[in-house]
Amino acid sequence: MLEVKNMVKTFFKGTVNEKTALQGVNLKLEEGDFVTVIGGNGAGKSTLLNSVAGVFPIDEGEILIGGNDVTKMPEYKRAKYIGRVFQDPMVGTAGNMQIEENLLLALRRGKKLGLKWAFVPEEREFFKERLSLLGLGLEDRLTARMGLLSGGQRQSITLLMATMLKPELLLLDEHTAALDPRTAENVLQLTDKLVQEHNLTTLMITHNMRDALRFGNRLIMMNAGQIIFDVRGDEKKNMTVQDLLERFSVAAEGAVSDRMMLAKD
Numbered sequence: 215m216l217e218v219k220n221m222v223k224t225f226f227k228g229t230v231n232e233k234t235a236l237q238g239v240n241l242k243l244e245e246g247d248f249v250t251v252i253g254g255n256g257a258g259k260s261t262l263l264n265s266v267a268g269v270f271p272i273d274e275g276e277i278l279i280g281g282n283d284v285t286k287m288p289e290y291k292r293a294k295y296i297g298r299v300f301q302d303p304m305v306g307t308a309g310n311m312q313i314e315e316n317l318l319l320a321l322r323r324g325k326k327l328g329l330k331w332a333f334v335p336e337e338r339e340f341f342k343e344r345l346s347l348l349g350l351g352l353e354d355r356l357t358a359r360m361g362l363l364s365g366g367q368r369q370s371i372t373l374l375m376a377t378m379l380k381p382e383l384l385l386l387d388e389h390t391a392a393l394d395p396r397t398a399e400n401v402l403q404l405t406d407k408l409v410q411e412h413n414l415t416t417l418m419i420t421h422n423m424r425d426a427l428r429f430g431n432r433l434i435m436m437n438a439g440q441i442i443f444d445v446r447g448d449e450k451k452n453m454t455v456q457d458l459l460e461r462f463s464v465a466a467e468g469a470v471s472d473r474m475m476l477a478k479d
């Protein structure tokens with residue numbers, strides 16, 4: 215589903231600010247793998263997701279999504295394979311458009327919309343059905359402006375949109391970090407439900423080690439642009455936050471970031 219081979223990314227190459235953010239990353243995800251990604255600040259987690267999404271070109275290596283070599287494919291073309299949700303709830307949806315218009319955009323992704331915003335009745339029914347999954351009563355507010363909704367409501371709709379046409383790959387970059395704890399938990403539960411329901415291959419960055427252990431079938435830990443730990447299945451299930459911290463301090467010579475420590479409980 216996703217294969218990353220020897221990926222290298224250096225920012226500001228040849229200048230005093232040169233920074234190698236990814237130092238030969240290799241990663242292979244099987245269909246339905248739900249992988250949580252942890253690591254300290256500046257470890258390269260976002261750069262990994264951004265490189266896969268094609269936000270910038272990589273310096274070395276190869277990226278294959280669903281068997282297609284996308285290494286040199288521009289971001290807008292790669293978008294047909296990828297669903298993304300970012301940290302900022304304002305980014306994934308258009309605030310000045312209605313809920314149903316946003317959903318229609320997601321449903322017709324990659325197709326020409328034409329001049330008319332003609333809804334087929336079945337599409338409205340489908341949107342209502344999908345929105346009712348959220349348990350937020352939004353199925354009765356199809357024509358409400360997205361900008362009027364709370365961060366959690368917007369992030370939930372962004373998730374629905376990102377998964378509406380089953381993507382080959384779902385990329386979640388700390389998508390609950392800007393939400394209050396209760397809302398974050400609801401959005402995480404929704405994420406898990408959608409990932410299981412559609413058997414989505416998923417990479418989810420989180421700073422919360424408990425969440426990294428609770429969700430997904432596999433966990434990778436990054437440090438200094440490399441994957442330093444990759445654990446799955448029962449071994450992951452049986453791990454504790456303390457085990458993770460120990461792994462991290464051994465591999466990263468004690469460089470456990472403050473945010474990771476804070477996210478311990």
Ligand SMILES: Nc1ncnc2c1ncn2[C@@H]1O[C@H](COP(=O)(O)OP(=O)(O)OP(=O)(O)O)[C@@H](O)[C@H]1O
Pocket residue numbers: 225226233234235253254255256257258259260261262
């Ligand atoms: N667009 C960019 N331009 C320049 N440098 C960048 C850019 N994106 C990331 N970097 C640098 O690359 C390194 C890795 O950053 P990245 O954002 O991938 O880390 P991260 O693990 O996601 O960290 P955090 O948890 O703090 O978000 C850092 O040194 C960062 O400053």
